[in-house]
Amino acid sequence: MKLLRRWWPLSLALPVLAVVLAAEAQVSEVPVGRALAANCFQCHGTDGRALNGMPSIAGKDAPSLYSDMLEYKESADYRNIMVPIAHAYTDQELWELSLYIASLPEHPDEAVPSHGGDAVVPDDAPPASTETEGEE
Amino acid sequence: MSPYTRRDFLKVAGASASVVLLPRSLRAQVASGRVVVIGGGFGGGTTAKYLRMWSPDVDVTLVEPAPTFHSCVMSNLYYPGRIELNFLETPYDGLVSRGVNRVRDRAVEVDTAAHTVTLANGQPLTYDKLVVAPGIDFIFPPGLEDPAAQARVPHAWKNVAAQAPLLRSMLRAMPNGSTFVLTIPSPPYRCPPGPYERACMVASYIRRSKPRSKVIVLDANPDILAKPAIFHHAFDVTHRGFVEYHPNAPVLSVDADTLTAITPIGSFQAGVLNVIPAQRAGQIAFDAGLVNVNGRWAGVDPMNFSSTAAPDVFIVGDANGSSVGKSGHFANSEGKLVAAAIGAQLAGEPENASPMLGNVCYSAITLESASWFTNHLIYRGGAMVPVPSSVAEGPPSGGNFERMFAWGRNLWADSLI
Numbered sequence: 030m031k032l033l034r035r036w037w038p039l040s041l042a043l044p045v046l047a048v049v050l051a052a053e054a055q056v057s058e059v060p061v062g063r064a065l066a067a068n069c070f071q072c073h074g075t076d077g078r079a080l081n082g083m084p085s086i087a088g089k090d091a092p093s094l095y096s097d098m099l100e101y102k103e104s105a106d107y108r109n110i111m112v113p114i115a116h117a118y119t120d121q122e123l124w125e126l127s128l129y130i131a132s133l134p135e136h137p138d139e140a141v142p143s144h145g146g147d148a149v150v151p152d153d154a155p156p157a158s159t160e161t162e163g164e165e
Numbered sequence: 166m167s168p169y170t171r172r173d174f175l176k177v178a179g180a181s182a183s184v185v186l187l188p189r190s191l192r193a194q195v196a197s198g199r200v201v202v203i204g205g206g207f208g209g210g211t212t213a214k215y216l217r218m219w220s221p222d223v224d225v226t227l228v229e230p231a232p233t234f235h236s237c238v239m240s241n242l243y244y245p246g247r248i249e250l251n252f253l254e255t256p257y258d259g260l261v262s263r264g265v266n267r268v269r270d271r272a273v274e275v276d277t278a279a280h281t282v283t284l285a286n287g288q289p290l291t292y293d294k295l296v297v298a299p300g301i302d303f304i305f306p307p308g309l310e311d312p313a314a315q316a317r318v319p320h321a322w323k324n325v326a327a328q329a330p331l332l333r334s335m336l337r338a339m340p341n342g343s344t345f346v347l348t349i350p351s352p353p354y355r356c357p358p359g360p361y362e363r364a365c366m367v368a369s370y371i372r373r374s375k376p377r378s379k380v381i382v383l384d385a386n387p388d389i390l391a392k393p394a395i396f397h398h399a400f401d402v403t404h405r406g407f408v409e410y411h412p413n414a415p416v417l418s419v420d421a422d423t424l425t426a427i428t429p430i431g432s433f434q435a436g437v438l439n440v441i442p443a444q445r446a447g448q449i450a451f452d453a454g455l456v457n458v459n460g461r462w463a464g465v466d467p468m469n470f471s472s473t474a475a476p477d478v479f480i481v482g483d484a485n486g487s488s489v490g491k492s493g494h495f496a497n498s499e500g501k502l503v504a505a506a507i508g509a510q511l512a513g514e515p516e517n518a519s520p521m522l523g524n525v526c527y528s529a530i531t532l533e534s535a536s537w538f539t540n541h542l543i544y545r546g547g548a549m550v551p552v553p554s555s556v557a558e559g560p561p562s563g564g565n566f567e568r569m570f571a572w573g574r575n576l577w578a579d580s581l582i
Binding site for chain 1: 556
């Protein structure tokens with residue numbers, strides 16, 4: 030597994046991390062991107078499946094979504110509403126919300142895949158982090 | 166490199182031979198419990214829906230007396246006849262099919278100590294978490310206190326199903342050459358651009374059907390509060406001759422018999438008088454003892470919109486006293502934030518410590534063009550603060566007019582279906 034290969038050094042730190050985390054009551058099972066992606070759903074439909082007139086985004090692959098959002102964020106053409114919206118998020122947050130949207134089925138009767146799965150990670154994906162930061 | 170989530174951490178941990186056994190407390194618990202939501206608008210509807218989606222073991226009861234939902238968002242297009250009332254209507258069937266218990270009644274009493282809500286029919290509901298989303302009520306100016314006066318001077322700022330037809334019938338019956346006087350209160354009020362959009366929509370009707378008439382806008386504020394450049398251009402250029410804008414003109418009193426608004430800059434006698442009164446949280450927030458901001462709004466911790474007056478209570482949408490703008494889109498966003506927070510609390514999991522809220526607002530300028538405004542907020546330092554680079558507005562265009570319809574339909578569906 031590509032992701033496990035990438036993260037194998039983490040296993041060395043796991044005993045320490047487990048002790049630290051045991052001090053917390055719980056660890057959230059909620060994907061980091063869910064709350065971020067939910068702000069897309071007012072226009073792009075619940076779970077990314079839009080009604081007429083807006084593009085659906087559910088099930089698109091995460092690297093493409095991320096790349097599209099980065100393109101909006103790098104644009105200065107504020108006549109396109111997606112440009113200021115993309116500017117609301119850090120690169121890390123854009124990646125997290127892309128992962129979440131990619132995990133949603135294109136059609137509601139499809140089984141929901143695991144969040145993120147083994148998505149191919151684009152070269153320009155942001156560095157690993159467990160925390161997200163808003164733009165200051 | 167890939168981002169690293171808590172879920173991924175657990176996956177890696179499970180695959181590793183070096184991992185120590187994780188304590189039971191680290192495993193996620195299923196959120197369960199009983200949630201009552203008072204109010205089936207953008208905020209309450211979204212909270213109920215997303216609770217069922219994200220925490221399917223939670224029992225959710227929505228208390229809303231209206232038979233169906235009618236949207237204030239886009240309702241200004243009704244006055245020139247660009248849409249009819251049914252376009253604004255969304256049934257509550259969608260929420261029911263998601264497993265929300267729909268109670269068609271009014272909440273008349275809340276006991277936050279006993280965790281009970283009493284309905285108008287006397288039935289009590291118990292809750293583990295309560296969501297109060299009643300929207301706004303009005304602070305009527307002198308002369309508009311009694312219902313007979315209010316019937317002659319509609320606000321059309323809530324209760325769309327009843328108020329909008331009343332106002333439109335008055336507009337259509339207005340003689341050519343008469344004036345439509347629209348008054349705007351001081352903030353905070355529901356939908357800051359809404360009154361200016363209404364002036365544009367009434368002007369769009371007048372210029373075609375009653376060309377000797379005009380709209381007189383009496384604004385309590387020193388300038389246009391929302392999209393000022395766009396609306397100044399709309400009033401001064403696009404609808405030139407059909408809109409007369411007066412800043413610093415708060416309504417001191419109203420004579421409902423003569424349809425006259427009295428302001429510090431003079432008295433304005435109208436053919437149709439549309440007073441949008443000053444606003445406060447919906448009455449049930451007062452009755453529940455939740456109002457503690459300027460005597461008008463229900464205070465919240467903006468990280469999760471929990472009440473600062475009572476435990477296990479959340480205030481979603483226009484009724485809360487946060488700095489978040491009072492819009493349907495924001496109320497939807499708040500609803501999701503609260504659904505996540507309640508789900509986390511009921512599961513004993515940590516809450517999102519840096520939540521964001523998103524907002525998009527389209528405003529019709531003519532019957533063929535619309536503009537937009539967007540802003541995102543992030544929780545920082547105990548407040549919801551704007552992300553500066555996310556704040557922008559788009560000029561009126563035909564494309565935006567079409568996208569406004571798609572935005573409205575998707576917003577209603579995301580809130581209630």
